Amino acid sequence: MPEPTVVDATVVDPTVVAADYFQSYSVVGLLAVVGVLFVAVAFGAGRLLRPVVPTPEKLLTYECGVDPVGEGWAHTQVRYYVYAFLYVIFAVDSIFLFPWATIFAAPGYGATTLVEMFIFLGFLAVGLLYAYKKGVLVWT
Amino acid sequence: MNDALDVALRLLIVFVVFLTFPLIIGQTEHKVMAHMQGRLGPMYAGGFHGWAQLVADGVKFAQKEDVVPAGADRRVFQLAPAVALLPYLLVLLAIPIGPGEGAVGQVVDAGVFFVLAVMGVGVLGSLMAGWASANKFSLLGGLRTAAQLLAYELPMLLTAASVAMAAGTVSLPGILDAFEWWWLPWQIVGAIVFFVAGLAELQRPPFDMPVADSEIIFGAYTEYTGLRFALFLLAEYAGIVVLCGLTTVLFLGGWHGPWGADGLGWVWTLLKTAVLAFVVIWLRVTYPRLREDQLQKLSWTLLVPLSLAQIALTGIVKVVIQ
Numbered sequence: 001m002p003e004p005t006v007v008d009a010t011v012v013d014p015t016v017v018a019a020d021y022f023q024s025y026s027v028v029g030l031l032a033v034v035g036v037l038f039v040a041v042a043f044g045a046g047r048l049l050r051p052v053v054p055t056p057e058k059l060l061t062y063e064c065g066v067d068p069v070g071e072g073w074a075h076t077q078v079r080y081y082v083y084a085f086l087y088v089i090f091a092v093d094s095i096f097l098f099p100w101a102t103i104f105a106a107p108g109y110g111a112t113t114l115v116e117m118f119i120f121l122g123f124l125a126v127g128l129l130y131a132y133k134k135g136v137l138v139w140t
Numbered sequence: 141m142n143d144a145l146d147v148a149l150r151l152l153i154v155f156v157v158f159l160t161f162p163l164i165i166g167q168t169e170h171k172v173m174a175h176m177q178g179r180l181g182p183m184y185a186g187g188f189h190g191w192a193q194l195v196a197d198g199v200k201f202a203q204k205e206d207v208v209p210a211g212a213d214r215r216v217f218q219l220a221p222a223v224a225l226l227p228y229l230l231v232l233l234a235i236p237i238g239p240g241e242g243a244v245g246q247v248v249d250a251g252v253f254f255v256l257a258v259m260g261v262g263v264l265g266s267l268m269a270g271w272a273s274a275n276k277f278s279l280l281g282g283l284r285t286a287a288q289l290l291a292y293e294l295p296m297l298l299t300a301a302s303v304a305m306a307a308g309t310v311s312l313p314g315i316l317d318a319f320e321w322w323w324l325p326w327q328i329v330g331a332i333v334f335f336v337a338g339l340a341e342l343q344r345p346p347f348d349m350p351v352a353d354s355e356i357i358f359g360a361y362t363e364y365t366g367l368r369f370a371l372f373l374l375a376e377y378a379g380i381v382v383l384c385g386l387t388t389v390l391f392l393g394g395w396h397g398p399w400g401a402d403g404l405g406w407v408w409t410l411l412k413t414a415v416l417a418f419v420v421i422w423l424r425v426t427y428p429r430l431r432e433d434q435l436q437k438l439s440w441t442l443l444v445p446l447s448l449a450q451i452a453l454t455g456i457v458k459v460v461i462q
Binding site for chain 1: 147150151154155202203204205206207208209210211218221222225226229230233234246247248249252253254273274275276277283286287290291293294297298301302304305308309310357362363366367371433436437440441444445448451452455456458459462
């Protein structure tokens with residue numbers, strides 16, 4: 001858990017204790033409970049309102065109106081896995097931008113921190129350029 | 141006791157907004173699309189310009205039979221709509237519509253972070269639906285949804301980080317407290333990238349390849365009927381509310397208006413959100429669907445570099461003006 005005071009020095013008193021910090025999330029939790037209740041009530045009410053008349057034809061997998069061809073699981077060329085790799089690398093990196101973003105311009109940081117960020121951005125950009133050069137970003 | 145009442149009231153308001161705003165946007169979409177295409181749109185339900193069309197749709201959905209295909213993974217199939225819908229409810233809680241504690245559901249310290257993280261959960265609903273349907277087209281749609289999220293989450297994160305840099309905080313009200321009018325031109329590239337990436341995440345046209353009807357029927361939602369299908373639709377429109385609200389808060393200055401924020405701050409927030417929602421509808425009517433590879437290419441070769449450039453610009457300006 002990161003220091004809450006660093007994340008949010010402008011809004012909350014810096015001497016905030018963990019109990020107060022997590023109080024906001026308890027409201028989030030309450031809303032989640034409300035949401036789950038809403039869905040449960042909707043599904044429950046739906047069960048009472050709707051007809052249940054299953055026939056084998058209805059329960060058949062839908063494929064544009066004709067009988068399904070082959071099994072439910074089909075072969076397909078997964079073209080997305082390279083994007084998934086790229087995403088994992090980039091997203092994990094960019095998460096680190098947030099804690100840095102809140103303090104980089106604070107007194108005592110300034111230009112040096114900015115240069116560090118450019119090095120970081122440089123890494124990201126070179127990585128993307130490499131992927132581009134390798135032809136990963138072009139559909140094959 | 142008073143605190144409990146306060147919290148209950150806030151939760152109630154957020155919940156009501158969650159249930160009504162998506163319907164308002166849906167009805168607006170019916171009418172705006174119709175008029176842009178030289179039609180009238182719904183005219184009968186409710187009497188006045190078909191205002192009750194979506195209510196009628198809801199009644200219809202609730203009465204329809206709930207078909208779970210024989211080959212489907214029952215539990216996962218049935219749960220998927222809830223997973224797709226609920227994240228947007230949670231995000232609404234954190235979006236401030238006016239200055240001060242009173243005009244936000246709950247101040248979440250790590251606002252931007254929380255909001256983006258929770259929004260990303262929604263895609264799991266589509267993946268679950270796609271996988272559990274045991275239908276080729278659903279699976280393809282689910283995979284396309286996931287790939288689209290992977291591609292567009294990144295520019296969204298980076299541009300949001302740019303705003304956090306400008307404000308020096310990740311709290312949403314904190315960002316608005318720090319807002320100055322010249323942030324608009326300063327962050328304009330980030331704003332456009334964020335909005336476009338958000339549209340893609342919601343699978344709105346022109347980024348609706350995952351539900352391309354002419355190719356894969358209706359993607360991950362092909363096998364759904366009745367109430368569960370309605371919940372997926374509600375998730376899409378709740379997503380529009382959330383995206384437009386977030387763009388407003390992060391890039392357009394939220395409650396700040398040309399004549400100051402006194403008292404009328406929430407009007408500005410709602411107005412900007414409504415205008416953005418109109419743009420979302422407008423884009424749907426205007427642009428043809430992007431092909432899947434064009435879709436990926438747009439993100440990786442245009443939006444990601446642009447957002448990196450925006451971060452660099454934000455960093456330089458911020459240090460120079462210190």
